[in-house]
Amino acid sequence: MSGHLKLSMEIWPNMPWGRLEIAGPAANSWGNKSLEWCVNTIADYGYEGFDVVYPKIMELRPHEYEDEVKKVRAAMSKRNIAFASIGAHTTFVTPRYFDRENGIAKFKKAIDAAADMGAETVVTLVGDGYYDPPLYNLMTRKEAWNQVVTATQEVADYAKQVNIDVSIELIQGTIINDIQSTLKLFEQVDRPNVYCCVDVGTFYTTVKPKMPIKEAIKKLGDRVKVVHVKDEVGFPNIMQSQHVWFGGGFVDFTEMAEALKEINYQHFNAVEWEAWQAGGLFGVGEPSGIGLNDFDRVAVEAKEFLEEHGWGKPE
Incomplete structure (x- = not known):
């Protein structure tokens, strides 16, 4: 087992999801900075890459x-x-045809931006969920699954024209919430430029109860294109997305680093710090309230923590 896990850092705008209740009208210290400024600052802190949340x-x-x-x-x-x-993140699953059409169109615009700016891949979870929110009250699982497959095929074909990959994030609350569903998606979509985004927090709150982490990563193998690195605790609601500062949650970062190295993972691992947004039982941030929103500290301390656990460049 050799090589290193390349670290990147995710750039967030203020209020990234609008006024969505679980996120709140949150602000971070880089939220009003330009993309160019953020890229240079991330480079100053020694990261090898950067990621951008599309609303930025x-x-x-x-x-x-x-x-x-x-x-x-x-x-x-x-x-x-x-x-x-x-x-x-955009809408692929919904009984409202116009929301789905708008969601697919938005994702295609993100693909255009990736081609313009030189990004490697565009990531989405298959919003608007299925289990959370409970769309199963309005549509069958078969209908939802068909929407995921056909939307993914459509955006993958569009992305292929400009040499961009599509990465579907395995995440709790959606219909793509375990390894089996992810592998089934790859098979039925049948597009070589479709990959999986591994969210480290999700894997320890949602995947681990069903399958050992190293087994899960091994099954995905070379279909992993993006890794979001965060810690979570997972309160007993479907989304289980309460993010906590590195080291305070359920994630075994050393184990995950070993798992990724064992499949010779060569792509980027993004520090995805979300807990600066609204917290509490049903929020996405710190369970105690609002988390650290000083992104200069995040950049420094997250990198230090991860390097202690086998991420980043080897010494």
Whole structure:
């Protein structure tokens, strides 16, 4: 077992999901900074890559977009830092046809941005869930599954035209919530540019109860394209998405690092710090309330913690 797990850091806008109740109108210390500034700052802290939550790009007005693309690409070249992924969570599953059409269109725009800026892949969970929110009250599992397969095929075919990959995030609350469903999706979608996004927190709250972590990662093998690195505790609701500071939750970071190295994982591992948003039992942040929103501290301390547990460049 050799090699190293390349670390990247995720760039978030303020209020990334609008005023969604579980996220709140939250602000972080980098939220009002430009993409170019964030890329340079992440490089300053020694990361090899960066990731962008798509609403950060959506904030750019049409007359600003082309200039910012040039600035980001110039920073990437000058600082020798890679654009690992765009996180574009969008709607694939819903009984409302217009929401689904808008969701697919939004994802295609994120693919366009990835091609413009030089990102490797675009990531989505298959919103709007199925188990949370309980869409099974309005549509059958067969209907929901068909929506996931056909939407993924459509965006994968679109992405292939510009040499971009699509990564589907395995996450609690959605119909893609375990290894079996992920492998079934790969088989039925049948597109070579479709991969899995491993969310480390999800794997310890949702996958581990059904399957040992190393077995799960081994089954996914070379279909893993993105890893989101975070810690979670998982209160007893379906989403189990209460994020806590590194080391405070259920995740065994050393075990996960070993699992990824055993499959010779070569792509990026994104520090995905979400707990600066609203917390509490049904929020996404710290169970005690609002978490750390100083992203300079996040960049430094998350990297230090992960390097102690086998991530990053070997010494």
